Every structure is written in structure tokens, then in C-alpha cells.
Amino acid sequence: MERTPRTRLAVVTPPVLKPCEPGLSGAAAASALRSLGVDAAWLDGALGWFRHSLSPANLARCLEVADASGLPEGVRLALRRGARHVEGGALAFVAPELYRHRKRYSSAVSHLENALRLASVPFPGTHLRVGDVEIKGRRALSAEHLEEFADRDGPFDAWCEDGLLPWLDAGGFTHVGLSLTFTQQAWATFRLATLLRAHRPSLSRVLAGPLVSCWSAVGVDLGRPPFDRFDRVLPSGDEAELTAFAAELGGVGALPHRPWAVDLAEAAWERYLAPVPIVPAAIGRGCYWRACTFCPDHLHDRYRPCGRDALGDWLHAVAERFPGGAMLHLTDSALAPAHLERLADVIARDRLPLRWHGFVRFEPRFAEPGFARHLADGGCAMLQLGLETASPRLLELMDKGQTPELERAVLRATSAAGIRNHAYLLFGLPTETDAEREQTLAFVEAEGAHLHDLNVALLNLPRGSPMHRHPQRFGITAVSSFGPETDLSLYDDFRCGDSHPRVEARRWLDRRFYKSPVVRRVLADLRNPFAANHGCFLA
Numbered sequence: 001m002e003r004t005p006r007t008r009l010a011v012v013t014p015p016v017l018k019p020c021e022p023g024l025s026g027a028a029a030a031s032a033l034r035s036l037g038v039d040a041a042w043l044d045g046a047l048g049w050f051r052h053s054l055s056p057a058n059l060a061r062c063l064e065v066a067d068a069s070g071l072p073e074g075v076r077l078a079l080r081r082g083a084r085h086v087e088g089g090a091l092a093f094v095a096p097e098l099y100r101h102r103k104r105y106s107s108a109v110s111h112l113e114n115a116l117r118l119a120s121v122p123f124p125g126t127h128l129r130v131g132d133v134e135i136k137g138r139r140a141l142s143a144e145h146l147e148e149f150a151d152r153d154g155p156f157d158a159w160c161e162d163g164l165l166p167w168l169d170a171g172g173f174t175h176v177g178l179s180l181t182f183t184q185q186a187w188a189t190f191r192l193a194t195l196l197r198a199h200r201p202s203l204s205r206v207l208a209g210p211l212v213s214c215w216s217a218v219g220v221d222l223g224r225p226p227f228d229r230f231d232r233v234l235p236s237g238d239e240a241e242l243t244a245f246a247a248e249l250g251g252v253g254a255l256p257h258r259p260w261a262v263d264l265a266e267a268a269w270e271r272y273l274a275p276v277p278i279v280p281a282a283i284g285r286g287c288y289w290r291a292c293t294f295c296p297d298h299l300h301d302r303y304r305p306c307g308r309d310a311l312g313d314w315l316h317a318v319a320e321r322f323p324g325g326a327m328l329h330l331t332d333s334a335l336a337p338a339h340l341e342r343l344a345d346v347i348a349r350d351r352l353p354l355r356w357h358g359f360v361r362f363e364p365r366f367a368e369p370g371f372a373r374h375l376a377d378g379g380c381a382m383l384q385l386g387l388e389t390a391s392p393r394l395l396e397l398m399d400k401g402q403t404p405e406l407e408r409a410v411l412r413a414t415s416a417a418g419i420r421n422h423a424y425l426l427f428g429l430p431t432e433t434d435a436e437r438e439q440t441l442a443f444v445e446a447e448g449a450h451l452h453d454l455n456v457a458l459l460n461l462p463r464g465s466p467m468h469r470h471p472q473r474f475g476i477t478a479v480s481s482f483g484p485e486t487d488l489s490l491y492d493d494f495r496c497g498d499s500h501p502r503v504e505a506r507r508w509l510d511r512r513f514y515k516s517p518v519v520r521r522v523l524a525d526l527r528n529p530f531a532a533n534h535g536c537f538l539a
């Protein structure tokens with residue numbers, strides 16, 4: 001009888017990611033594939049690479065390079081200080097007290113940044129950051145630049161040789177899948193593909209992940225370089241694709257209706273920089289609103305929450321794994337109030353040591369003081385709210401389904417319940433005027449007491465969003481790319497007649513918004529590249 005050759009899949013999360021929690025997509029995909037019977041294991045390469053880069057041995061090597069490099073003495077002194085602090089700097093992030101002192105927290109971040117700067121020294125033109133990497137004169141949105149980078153020695157090679165390849169050899173894998181979620185992972189993803197092709201050619205290389213699905217959805221040709229460094233690219237990331245892929249690897253059945261989550265036994269929780277384990281998970285797929293005209297979410301899966309019982313079971317499993325407490329990072333596009341009510345019910349009723357944060361829309365239910373208190377009692381530490389603007393006209397233009405009055409009522413109710421409000425603002429909208437920007441500033445100043453953090457962004461027009469597909473409806477007269485080196489960008493620039501809203505908004509932000517004492521107080525001069533991932537712990 002003919003035997004099917006044994007297959008074993010390694011799912012690798014490539015660097016660079018913030019080193020405070022596991023990257024969800026790869027870990028959850030490996031867990032889901034196992035539930036279908038596939039022999040799969042997951043490696044957090046982002047964490048492995050980060051730890052390798054900041055290891056005493058590597059930093060000592062980097063110091064030698066720095067000393068021989070002719071760098072000014074002052075710079076070398078700063079780098080040496082970074083190396084000295086790195087142990088303490090990294091470990092400081094596990095201490096809950098650190099998050100109660102903004103100055104001490106910012107200084108721990110500076111030490112970490114200095115150590116990463118030192119780890120960059122052997123690679124001129126490369127600047128490693130917390131959760132990011134900059135390659136001078138090169139953009140990760142350019143297929144050509146990714147190709148060039150993938151063909152030369154760089155900051156990911158040593159970890160590949162010392163960490164990734166030995167792990168793959170020991171595991172006896174036949175396939176390796178790289179899970180690509182964020183643009184800053186693209187450099188390592190294609191470089192690792194090149195190294196795997198050179199050093200382990202018998203391994204079948206597969207590329208998948210949310211960024212790949214987004215590229216596919218906006219029409220990027222996934223068959224051309226640099227994608228051809230993989231034997232296979234999985235373009236959609238949906239359940240049908242995953243189950244079909246599982247079947248090829250010997251799996252069978254349908255995906256269970258449970259949270260999309262990291263296998264609790266698989267992550268090295270104690271190695272992340274966080275005061276308690278941060279457990280990322282999506283308790284639903286897709287967005288239930290799917291209407292915002294600047295958002296491309298409708299290109300992806302329809303909304304599908306996980307089952308109520310499965311949610312309760314998962315919460316109990318996390319609590320059992322972390323009796324000392326954990327922070328759930330709920331990564332859903334928008335968490336539905338009814339689903340959150342169930343989550344808070346279970347946590348409060350069964351006194352589970354869990355807190356959580358995630359993105360929500362401004363829904364009338366969040367403005368009910370009783371409901372907000374229920375969420376707080378049920379572990380809600382922070383809500384990330386897509387406020388965008390306080391201009392009624394622009395809110396309508398965006399089809400946000402919210403008004404400034406609702407925004408105000410929600411912020412007041414949730415902050416009164418003790419929940420941190422992290423508001424996301426969007427400027428540079430089509431046809432936006434300075435007067436409308438002033439409306440948003442006035443709103444922020446009036447509600448400053450109920451805002452605990454702000455994320456301020458300029459609108460990049462997502463390809464495939466309603467605004468992008470029907471620009472004239474929104475007063476957009478021209479859509480153009482951000483330049484010749486942005487062929488992999490998911491966004492475009494735009495103009496409204498003579499007006500360039502993004503540029504005008506940037507000037508206004510500098511001239512008006514960032515000068516506001518209330519805005520300055522909310523932003524509080526904090527150095528926090530970890531953003532909301534640590535923001536939920538900050539006093």
C-alpha cells in the first residue's frame with residue numbers, strides 16, 4: 001500500500017513586532033491547523049530575534065564594531081550606556097510599578113531604544129526600533145526595495161542561523177509558513193525566505209497572513225518578485241482557504257467556532273516585556289458595522305462572532321493558565337456590545353483575574369452608565385474608540401453612524417466607570433475645513449477629563465474603500481499613489497480640487513492642535529512606542 005509522506009508544518013512569526021505579546025496571526029493559525037489534525041508548531045520569531053539582538057554576546061560584538069567604526073566618542077558613550085542598561089531596561093517592563101510613573105516608564109523606553117540602536121551599528125543605514133525597523137532610503141512598500149534587501153546580509157541573518165534553522169532542523173519540518181501581518185515584518189519575511197531557500201531548500205516555503213490578504217484584496221500580483229521566493233502564497237486568509245490547506249497537509253474537518261487565539265501552552269509568556277501576560281485574541285472575525293466609507297474592511301470576511309459557550313470556555317482556560325492575572329488584547333476590528341456583555345458577565349460572575357482592552361464603535365449602549373459599569377466590573381481596562389472627528393458633516397460623510405452627542409455621552413459614561421478612553425482621531429478627510437478641525441479640537445478640550453490617550457492620524461485613502469472606489473461622491477477630484485516606490489502600498493493620496501487635505505491638516509495640527517494645553521496634558525510627553533499595548537497599564 002502506498003504511504004502518504006509525513007508532513008509537519010512550522011508556522012513562524014517574522015520580526016519585527018513589539019516584544020510585549022505574541023503575534024496573534026501565526027500563533028492562532030498554527031493552533032487552528034492543529035485543531036484540524038495538522039501536525040503544526042509555532043515559533044515567535046519576532047521575540048526570538050529581539051532577544052537574540054539584545055543578548056549580551058551580540059551587544060558585545062556590536063560594541064566592538066562601534067569602537068572600530070570611527071563614530072564620535074559621544075555617540076559611542078551613549079551606545080555603551082544602552083548596552084549596560086539593556087538587561088535592566090528590558091526587565092523593567094515586567095514590573096507593574098513602572099507603569100505608575102510616566103517619567104520612569106519613558107526612561108526605560110529610552111534605554112531599550114539605545115540598546116536597539118547599538119544592535120543596528122553593524123548594519124549601516126539600518127535603524128532598529130521597538131516594533132519597527134527603518135532602512136535608510138528604502139521603503140517596505142516597494143517590491144524592488146524588498147528584493148534588494150532580501151538579497152544582502154542584514155540584521156536578521158544571525159538569528160536565522162543561530163535560532164531559526166536549528167529549531168526547524170530539530171522539529172523535522174517539511175513545510176515552513178511565514179505569517180505576515182504588518183508592513184514592518186516584510187523586510188525579514190523576504191530575507192528569511194531567501195535564506196531558507198539557500199540553506200534548507202527541501203523545506204516547502206509558504207507565505208500567508210493578514211497583510212498578504214490585504215495585498216491580494218487590492219490586486220497586488222502575488223506571483224511576481226519578491227513573492228516568488230515562496231513556493232506557495234495563500235492569498236485570502238479565510239476559513240475555506242485554511243481548511244483546504246489543512247486538508248493538503250493531512251488535516252480534516254471544519255474550524256471550531258471558538259476565539260482566534262494563541263495556544264496557551266505554546267507561547268513563552270515570561271519572555272515578553274509586560275507586567276502581566278498579554279493574551280491577544282479575536283473573539284470575532286470581520287467588522288459587524290462594515291459601513292465606514294474610509295475603511296476597506298468590507299473586502300474581508302463577513303462578521304462572525306465566536307460562540308457564546310466557546311467564549312466562556314476560553315476565558316476560563318486563560319484564567320486557569322494565569323491565576324495571577326492576564327490582560328486580554330482583543331484584536332477584533334470592532335467589538336460588538338452584546339458580545340462584550342457576555343464576556344464581562346463571565347469575568348464578573350466567575351471572578352476571573354482577567355482584564356481586557358480593544359476597539360469599539362460609539363454605540364448607544366456604551367453611553368448607558370449601568371452598562372459601562374458592568375464592563376468595568378467585567379475587566380474592561382481600556383476602550384479604543386474610533387472618534388475620528390467631532391464634525392457632524394464629516395461623520396456623515398464617513399457613514400460612522402455616530403454623532404458628537406453620542407461620542408460625548410459614551411466618553412463620559414465609560415470614564416465615570418473607571419475605564420481608560422483611548423480615542424483615535426482622523427484628520428485630512430476629503431473637503432475637511434479648518435473650521436471643522438476646530439470643532440474637533442473644541443470637543444477634545446471640552447472632554448479632556450474623559451480622555452486618557454489620543455491617537456492622531458492623517459487619512460491615507462485605503463485602496464478598495466468606498467471613498468477610493470467612488471471618489472467623486474466625497475468631493476475627491478484626484479487619486480494618486482504616494483510615489484513610484486509604493487507599489488505595495490494599501491493606500492493612496494488624494495486631492496479635492498486645489499485642496500490637499502492631508503497637507504493642510506498636518507499644518508493645522510502643528511499650528512493649533514498640538515499647541516492646546518489640554519491635548520498636551522492628555523499626551524503627557526510620554527515616550528511609548530508600545531502604544532495601546534502598554535497604554536492599558538499606564539496610570
Ligand code: SF4
Pocket residue numbers: 287288289290291292295296297333334361386
Ligand atoms: S472603521 Fe471600524 S467600525 Fe468602521 S467599518 Fe472599519 S472596522 Fe468597522
